[in-house]
Amino acid sequence: MSYDYRKYKPFPPVSLPDRTWPDKTITKAPYWCSVDLRDGNQALPIPMSVEEKLELFELLLKIGFKEIEIGFPSASQTEFDYLRTLIDRNLIPDDVTIQLLTQSRDHLIRRSFEAIKGCKNVVMHFYNSTSTVQRDVVFQKDQKEIIKIAVEGATLIKKIAAEYPETNIRYEYSPESFTGTELEFAKEICEAVMDVLEPTPENQLILNLPATVEMHTPNIHADQIEWFSRNIKNRDCVLISLHTHNDRGTGVAAAELGLMAGADRVEGTLFGNGERTGNTDLITMAMNLYSQGVNPELDFSDIEHITKVYKSCTRMNVHERHPYVGELVYTAFSGSHQDAIKKGLDKYKSGTTGFWDIPYLPLDPSDMGREYEAIIRINSQSGKGGVAFILDSQFGYKLPKAMHPEFSRKIQMITDETGKELKGAEIFEEFSKEYLTVKSPWSLVKYEIKASMDVDTNGEEKNTVGISCSLKYKGELMTVDGQGNGPIDAFFHALQSTSAPKVHFLSYDEHALSEGADSQAVCYIQVADSKGRSYFGVGVDSSINAASLKALLCAVNRIEANSK
Incomplete structure (x- = not known):
């Protein structure tokens, strides 16, 4: 078996000695964009049907998403028909923007625009791969040729968008595999796209910087985002968006540190469903904010329903240890x-x-x-x-x-x-x-309490309670009497005149079993036997006196049972 760590090289750090993100705190929610219906769906062994996507879309609306990426309408007729169903059935609220993804290729861009006719709010999201390995291995193109792809796509999108005056069209560009792209080149290609689309502070371009593959620790991701945020021109004209994957298991951490580093927006999925190990888990990230006293502006208060719909639509499961949601996360075994x-x-x-x-x-x-x-x-x-x-x-x-x-x-x-x-x-x-249910060998049949007042030798008044009880011992009926300063004390003394174990009274507690006038009383009596061993008895009855007597008999019965 080959197991050689030497074939991997560490990711180089970003030179940013004056980084500021470690001292920042997230105090408000980012702009959220769900990509469940695109990134999540394309990663499913069995992609969702149109009806399943409609059900999940409705769930995303209830949670509170205002931007939802619905898929690749140019990729297949199913994807195209799904978007048309949303539009033709008028299922997209006026305050919600649907986002569609297309490669920066002529025929795919044109087909994407065909799909949005009649839609009110759209983000046209286009991308091309920019990383060193993609340029060298997949496309075999140099940096100028890669920039040309992006610019031509932006030019065509801007031209066709002018033909849709009834639709509010925003633009989003992704240098795919940003984390594997030289920062200077990522900046250069994004600025080339900006030159074509001419964003303004009022009409910002979304620059999505995807960790298409998670290649390094979250702190390096934060350094990349802070460097980019500092150095991109006309920063107020762009909205920096994050799209982290979870290959190293730190997708949420990378997105959180990316926000601290200056990003404005987060793309992700419910439960992190996505390619390979998945995307940023928006439930975890939102509830992380919530647990720090920050309003996440997404509603996961009915997580059982959300989980049920997610499982039904995606045919995926949720791990028992999933943060905040898993079956066992609120369970303590220790x-x-x-x-x-x-x-x-x-x-x-x-x-x-x-x-x-x-x-x-x-x-x-x-x-x-x-x-x-x-x-x-x-x-x-x-x-x-x-x-x-x-x-x-x-x-x-x-x-x-x-x-x-x-x-x-x-x-x-x-x-x-x-x-x-x-x-x-x-x-x-x-x-x-x-x-x-302990009613043997001793059980209470009936009792009568009589209170009286005496005067002691010092002339002071003294309350005395007398009790007369019918008891059964191993099925035989007997009557006993006792006196004391209260019903329990009187019954205690009455028992001492029988063959019941001799005990020492230790403690008494009682409470109502529930609220309301018809609630039963629960009494707990602790006694010690002749060897000093402690035993509790419990009694329940609508009468507090009866509950007390039953509790004392329970303790006596337990002593006899344990003496055998």
Whole structure:
């Protein structure tokens, strides 16, 4: 097997010692252009049908794109018919510009213009390859010959555009494979195109500088963009656009640094779908801005619907770890992560902070239509905080902190034995078996509480509660009585007169299981047995007193069960 790193040469850096982009911050959204219907579509094993492209076009409009590249109408009859369908059915809103791509070749340019008749707003995007390897290997032309191709294309486009006064036509030129082109030559060919099209500050030419192949680190891309932005003539007459690919896995980073370096516009696709490893992922890039408090001016709040349409139209999948969108990106398996997330969410919900600042969650999942229930999932690596979060967020049981280790040990035993993840319903089933359905050997049949007031030896008033209970022990009915300073204390003393395990009362917690007058009460009672071992009991009832008595019996039953 050949594996020789020496056959590759490093990309030369850009000489820009006074670069300024590292100190810049992105404070506003760029102009966005979706190329899903062109760059994305041409990279599909099975290209989209006209109807599928129409469905995806509608989705792009809902997201908020104002510029959408719809394809190569000169490349095939299908592409031509698709654009005509958009125009003839009046499906393009007045504030949306469609963009079409054509090589800088005479017959392709003419065919492209035939396709736009009757369209209101169009970007005529033309290109030719300019990189050293394309000039030498593919076209075998020198720089002057390559410039001639671009100039002739620009001249023809400008001439034919004058025949379409009813259409607002803007121009975009791409020196394809810009990243592999000498910067001085890229500047020269773009300025030659500018001389023909004569852009103004009011009618800017889009100069798209594509990283057709990602050839270097994002910082070098930023240097290239800053150099170009500084040196191109009449900078106010051009809009610098980025079109990064992801061959090195840093397409989004390159586009972000390119914006910091002076670019104005970004072309990309949903989920980064495109040739080879794909394009700039516009979802990731937009949500990166959003997570920094910048309005991305694109709406991904219903990401589940967006994903569904994307999958249906493209027949592509979305990786489980895709940033912001993947099935697992809001899921914490680590116990320490789960505990930190729960604490962070509790603090955020308390309203003590105005900003989202949750450990391990850089974005609020609900902003993208995701549910908190999916944040924590339980397996053998999970911790006590994760189990407690599931019971709280999905079922309303707010376990006392001291109870977390007790129940999580039960769950860990199950996940260790099975090696599988437990869903919320499975966790609650185990919780019910351990605490809520425990009715033997001791169970409560009925009870009666009587309150009285006595005077102690010091002459002070003293409230006393008496309780009379009917209990079953292993099926046998008995009646017991007790007194105390409250119903729980009275019942506690009543139990001590039976054969039930002798316990020491440790703690009591309660809360409503849900909102509303008909909500049930949940009580948690912690006791210690004769050996000092701690046990919790849980009781649920519409009566807070009944819930408390059930919780104490639950703890006693668990002690007996564990003493066998």
